[in-house]
Amino acid sequence: MLIHGFGVDHRILLPLESALGDLAWRRIYLDLPWAENGSRKPAAGAQEVADGVVDEMRNRLGDEPFALIGNSFGGMVARHVAHTLKDQVLGLATLVSVFTAVHEDRILPPRQIIHRDPALMKAAAEGSSDFEDEAVLQTADVFAGFSEYVFPGLQGADQALMEQIAANYALDTEPELAHPQPFEAPSLHIFGRQDHVTGYEDGWAVREHYPRGTFTVLDAAGHNLHLERPALVSALIRDWIERVEIHGGSGSSAGLS
Numbered sequence: 001m002l003i004h005g006f007g008v009d010h011r012i013l014l015p016l017e018s019a020l021g022d023l024a025w026r027r028i029y030l031d032l033p034w035a036e037n038g039s040r041k042p043a044a045g046a047q048e049v050a051d052g053v054v055d056e057m058r059n060r061l062g063d064e065p066f067a068l069i070g071n072s073f074g075g076m077v078a079r080h081v082a083h084t085l086k087d088q089v090l091g092l093a094t095l096v097s098v099f100t101a102v103h104e105d106r107i108l109p110p111r112q113i114i115h116r117d118p119a120l121m122k123a124a125a126e127g128s129s130d131f132e133d134e135a136v137l138q139t140a141d142v143f144a145g146f147s148e149y150v151f152p153g154l155q156g157a158d159q160a161l162m163e164q165i166a167a168n169y170a171l172d173t174e175p176e177l178a179h180p181q182p183f184e185a186p187s188l189h190i191f192g193r194q195d196h197v198t199g200y201e202d203g204w205a206v207r208e209h210y211p212r213g214t215f216t217v218l219d220a221a222g223h224n225l226h227l228e229r230p231a232l233v234s235a236l237i238r239d240w241i242e243r244v245e246i247h248g249g250s251g252s253s254a255g256l257s
Contacts, residue, residue, distance in 0.1 A: 001028045001029075001030055001066065001068050001078075001081075002016070002029050002030065002069045002070075003030050003032070003053065003074030003078050003081075004029075004030070004031070004035070004071055004072075004074045004153070005073045005075075006072060006073035006074075006162070006166075007034070007153070007157050008153035008154060009032075009035035009036055009038070009153035010029035010030060010031050010037075010153075011150070011153055012150050012153055012224075013069065013226075014029070014149055015145060015149055015226055015230060016069065016233075018230060018234050019233070019235075019237040019238050019241075020241075025241070028060065030056065032049060032073075033049060033052070034157045034158040034161045034162045034165070035156065035157065035158075036152075036153070036156030036157070038158075040158055040161065042161065043161065043164065043165050044164070044168060045164075045165055045167070045168025045169065045170075046076070046077075046165060046168060046169050046171055047170075047172050049165060050076070050077045050080040050171060053080075053081055054081055054084050057085060058085075061088070064088070065088050066089065067089065067092070068082055068089065068091075068092050068093070069093045069094070069095070069237075070092075070094050070097060071094075071095045071097075072095070072198060073098050074097075075095065075096065075097025075098060076099070076101070078093075078094060079092065079097065079175040080171055080175050082183065082185075083175040083176075083178065083179040083183065086179065086183070090185060090244050090247060091185050091186045091187060091188075091240060091247065092183065092185060092186075092188075093188040093189075093190075094188070094203075095190050095233070096190070096191060096192055096195055096198050096223050096224075096225060097198065099174075099198070099202040099203045099205070099206065101170030101171065102170065106198065107201035107202055108195075108196050108197075108199040109194060109195070109196055109200075111196045112196070113135070113136060113138060114136050114137055114194065114220045115137050115138060115139060115220075116138045117138050120139070120143060121138065128143075130146075130151065130154060131143055131146045131150075131151075134197065134222055134223045134224055135222060135224065136192065136220060136221060136228055137228045142224075142228050145224075145227040149227070150224065150227075176206045176209045180209075182208075182210070182211050183209055183210050183212075183213075185247060186212045186243035186244050186246075186247050187210045187212060187213040187214070188213070188214045188236060189214070189215045190218065190233060190236060191203055191204075191217045191221075192218055192222045192223060192225040192228075193217050193218060193219045194220070194222050195221065195222050195225070196222070196223075197222075203215070204217075212243070214236065214239070214240065
């Protein structure tokens with residue numbers, strides 16, 4: 001399953017098809033409740049959202065093995081799912097995952113822009129302010145990806161429902177504390193060196209919990225790093241999938257559900 005971040009929808013993860021498209025894995029792109037095509041069911045907070053995803057997995061897959069990819073808030077949810085259903089999980093990947101829910105408690109790098117194109121921002125219209133807030137590489141290609149895959153989700157989100165969830169943004173217990181035994185399936189955790197939203201230090205702090213984990217911090221990469229560094233992110237995901245297939249014995253019978 002591919003689980004998107006807060007305030008966007010499944011489209012933000014569609015660029016990962018460049019890494020997954022020729023694989024025989026079934027893929028389920030989930031829309032969380034606030035998304036345009038989500039359930040729009042009231043949720044009291046992050047824990048209720050995460051538990052709802054666990055229920056969705058059980059309803060869709062039963063006891064079938066699967067792997068997960070989670071982005072930002074979806075990374076926190078994916079870690080909860082992976083630990084709760086550990087016996088079924090072939091692998092876990094996170095992109096710029098939330099590891100510390102309370103923003104003020106996060107260890108964050110200062111805001112930094114590696115490349116700025118003033119002409120692009122002057123010519124850009126819809127979504128330009130949202131793009132500028134997060135983009136580390138402000139290029140035409142990255143803006144085009146943002147406009148296609150990120151901005152539509154921002155526009156379609158249920159703001160009132162997001163406010164409800166944001167008021168209780170943390171899980172009851174972090175997955176690594178709730179399930180202290182090491183997570184031994186192959187994992188991948190990608191961070192942006194210039195990600196001033198979730199950072200990288202908090203994620204690196206739990207690296208010993210993932211003995212089969214690849215942890216990497218990408219330079220010239222912010223919170224939408226898969227748009228800014230697509231080739232490198234794709235290569236890392238392909239490597240993770242190879243490790244998952246070796247660990248599970250075969251990838252074709254399971255799913256990136």
